[in-house]
Amino acid sequence: MSTPSKPNTPSSASLAVLLASGLAMSGLAVYQWLELLFVLQGGKPSCAINDTLNCTAVWSSEFAQNVQKVTGMPVAALGLVWGLAATLLAAVLAVRVRLGKDTDTFRGAVKVVATVGALSCVTFLTASIAAKAICLTCLGTYLLVAVYALGALVMLPKPTWPTGPGLFSGAVWAAVVTAASFLALLYPALQTRPLQGAQAFAGPAKQSEEELLATLKAMPERDARYTSLARLAYTKGQVRDSSAYPARLVWGSPMAPARLVDFTDILCGHCRAFEQVTTQLRQIAPEGTLSVEPRYFPLDGECNPQIPTKHGDGVRCMGAKVQLCLEQSPAYWDVRGELFEKQNELTKDKIVDIAVAKGTLTREQLLACVQSPETQKKLNDDIIYAMLYNIEGTPLVLLNGRDIPPSPAFILAMALSKGDVNAPFFLTLPPPARE
Numbered sequence: 001m002s003t004p005s006k007p008n009t010p011s012s013a014s015l016a017v018l019l020a021s022g023l024a025m026s027g028l029a030v031y032q033w034l035e036l037l038f039v040l041q042g043g044k045p046s047c048a049i050n051d052t053l054n055c056t057a058v059w060s061s062e063f064a065q066n067v068q069k070v071t072g073m074p075v076a077a078l079g080l081v082w083g084l085a086a087t088l089l090a091a092v093l094a095v096r097v098r099l100g101k102d103t104d105t106f107r108g109a110v111k112v113v114a115t116v117g118a119l120s121c122v123t124f125l126t127a128s129i130a131a132k133a134i135c136l137t138c139l140g141t142y143l144l145v146a147v148y149a150l151g152a153l154v155m156l157p158k159p160t161w162p163t164g165p166g167l168f169s170g171a172v173w174a175a176v177v178t179a180a181s182f183l184a185l186l187y188p189a190l191q192t193r194p195l196q197g198a199q200a201f202a203g204p205a206k207q208s209e210e211e212l213l214a215t216l217k218a219m220p221e222r223d224a225r226y227t228s229l230a231r232l233a234y235t236k237g238q239v240r241d242s243s244a245y246p247a248r249l250v251w252g253s254p255m256a257p258a259r260l261v262d263f264t265d266i267l268c269g270h271c272r273a274f275e276q277v278t279t280q281l282r283q284i285a286p287e288g289t290l291s292v293e294p295r296y297f298p299l300d301g302e303c304n305p306q307i308p309t310k311h312g313d314g315v316r317c318m319g320a321k322v323q324l325c326l327e328q329s330p331a332y333w334d335v336r337g338e339l340f341e342k343q344n345e346l347t348k349d350k351i352v353d354i355a356v357a358k359g360t361l362t363r364e365q366l367l368a369c370v371q372s373p374e375t376q377k378k379l380n381d382d383i384i385y386a387m388l389y390n391i392e393g394t395p396l397v398l399l400n401g402r403d404i405p406p407s408p409a410f411i412l413a414m415a416l417s418k419g420d421v422n423a424p425f426f427l428t429l430p431p432p433a434r435e
Contacts, residue, residue, distance in 0.1 A: 008157045010103060015094045017151035018110060022087030025144040029079035032137050036076050037192065047137050057133035057269040064127070065194045073182075073189035075124065079141055082120070084181040086113050086148055089174065108162035108170020113178070114152035115161075117145040130344055132267060193222070209286055209416055213425060216409055216416075221430060223409060229432035230407035234414075234421055237402030240388040245381050249327040251282060252291035257419030258411060260290065263297040263386045263396040266319025266351075270406070271395045272340040277408045279337060281415075289415035294327075294336070295382045296320035297394055303376070304383055306391075318348045318370065322355045324378050325369035331359045 035045040036059055047055035058064065059075065068074050073081070093106040121142045128135060153160050162170050207215065219227075247254065262278065264271035278292055301310040303317035319339060326332045335358045339351060356363050369375055386396055389403050397406045399414060417423035 008103065008107075010093060010097055010107065010156050014151050014155035015090065015097065017155060018090035018148060019087065019094065021144050021148040021151065022083055022090050025141065025148065026080060026083030026087055028137060028140055028144065029076055029083050032076035032141075033074065033080065033192070035137070036074055047135060053136060054133045054269075055135040055137055058128050058131055058135040058138060060194075060269060060273060061127060061131040061133070063131070068194050072186060074192050074194070077185055077189040077192065078120075081178065081181045081185055082113070082117050082145075084184075085174070085178040086110070086117065088177055088181075089113055104162075104166045105169040105173060107156050108166040109173040109177070110152045110156065110170075111160075111162055112167075112171050112174040114145075114149040116174075118149045121145050131269060132344065133269060193220075207284060212284065212286075212412065213416055216413055216425065217428070219409060224429050225432060226405070227407050227409040227413065228426075228429040230405045230410035231421060231426055231429065232432045233404045234399060234402050234410070237404065239401035242385055242388065242401065245385040247293050248378065249332065250291050250293045251333070252285075253288050254291060256289055256291040256415070257417075258285075258290045258415040259293070259400050260411060261293045261295055261398040261401075263295045263382065263391065263394060265297060265299045265316055265394040266323075266339055266346065267316055267343060268299070268394040269343070270393075272343050274395045274397065274406045275337065275340045277406065281408055281412060285412060285415045289418065290411070294323065295385065296323060296379060297383060297386045297391060297396065298379075299394065303379060306383055306387060314348050315346050315351070318351050319346065320379055320382075321370040321375050322351050322366065324375050325361065325366055326355060326359050329360045334358050 032055075035047060035055070038045055045055060047053075064075050067078070071078065089106060089109045093103055093110055096103050096106060124138065125142060128138065161167075216227075260278065260281075262271075262274060264275070281290060282292060298304050298316035298320040299307055299309075300314075300316040301307040302312075302314060303320070323332070323336055323339070326335055329335075335355050338354050338358065339346065342350070342354070352363060352366060355361070355366055359366070361369065389396060389398070395406060397404055399411060400419065404410065413423070413425055414421065417425065
């Protein structure tokens with residue numbers, strides 16, 4: 001005669017679900033962390049498919065950077081902390097079931113960890129939506145956490161949520177195991193610098209050329225490798241004939257040795273980051289060494305025939321056309337900066353409000369310009385210009401007519417070297433991050 005199991009004993013199925021989802025979550029978190037490191041070395045991850053399905057846009061969002069600033073860990077590392085804690089607690093629970101020992105405390109611990117994980121996923125998903133990007137591997141994370149929560153809160157014996165001593169002791173064990181996982185991963189996490197849409201060059205606003213060069217020489221090896229990657233792309237790059245598209249607006253000298261052209265979309269997170277980079281470069285580059293020419297490639301089929309999707313809100317098209325209409329205004333760069341700064345708040349009306357408040361055109365004049373055939377022709381020229389370089393996404397960054405990764409250190413070094421890609425500084429760089 002078989003002996004019936006105790007009513008509070010977890011079933012084999014529930015334990016299998018908990019262990020499998022916890023291990024899978026840990027493995028996925030490791031993969032995401034490695035992909036983040038790959039991006040930091042200048043690579044393009046497999047999860048960056050387009051401007052919307054883009055894990056790097058999520059990882060470089062303001063929310064992700066703030067999380068890392070507070071915890072010292074990138075979001076992927078926090079996922080691994082949770083995965084390890086969830087797996088270990090499930091394993092202890094399984095061992096206690098096998099040994100016939102009381103499981104109340106560890107059932108409570110598993111339920112607490114599951115609930116914290118589920119609530120965290122809601123927070124991260126909300127931040128992803130705010131960043132207007134979707135991370136496919138993050139969706140996998142949410143699914144695995146949901147499966148773990150199903151095993152913990154539905155498949156484990158009742159009550160669904162522990163009470164009394166079980167809740168307290170379970171919460172203590174959950175906190176202890178999570179803290180241990182956090183501390184075990186803290187050192188490698190601290191070595192993973194925050195990801196920004198363009199690799200940021202940090203340096204004082206006012207330095208001599210010698211001081212700027214010394215700052216470049218002192219940059220971390222991973223940044224030096226990314227700079228080397230940009231140099232490799234530059235040396236292999238082909239200059240296209242763009243004589244049909246003369247510059248309309250240039251900051252700096254058109255004869256500068258480092259001539260930068262960037263094609264942007266107003267809702268592109270990487271474009272926002274690179275706009276911050278170019279603003280800094282305009283402040284620190286020695287006079288006469290750098291020029292910046294803005295161009296536009298809105299990722300909306302409403303005004304860009306190269307994009308199959310029409311978003312219907314008109315924000316991207318309005319952002320491009322308003323900038324085109326203000327190119328001769330002294331307020332252009334201020335308006336551009338504010339549009340990117342308030343990227344997540346933009347509507348067509350908001351764009352017009354910002355431009356009218358800072359620019360020199362009335363609302364009626366601005367809207368007339370936006371709707372004019374001349375403005376659409378200018379935008380079409382930019383689109384055709386970008387297609388010469390087989391643009392795959394924004395920003396498209398050209399330096400002296402060559403397509404390069406958005407490396408501020410390389411751009412600044414080219415300005416300092418007067419455009420000499422074989423200057424002594426470049427010859428001291430380590431091998432590129434990825435070829």
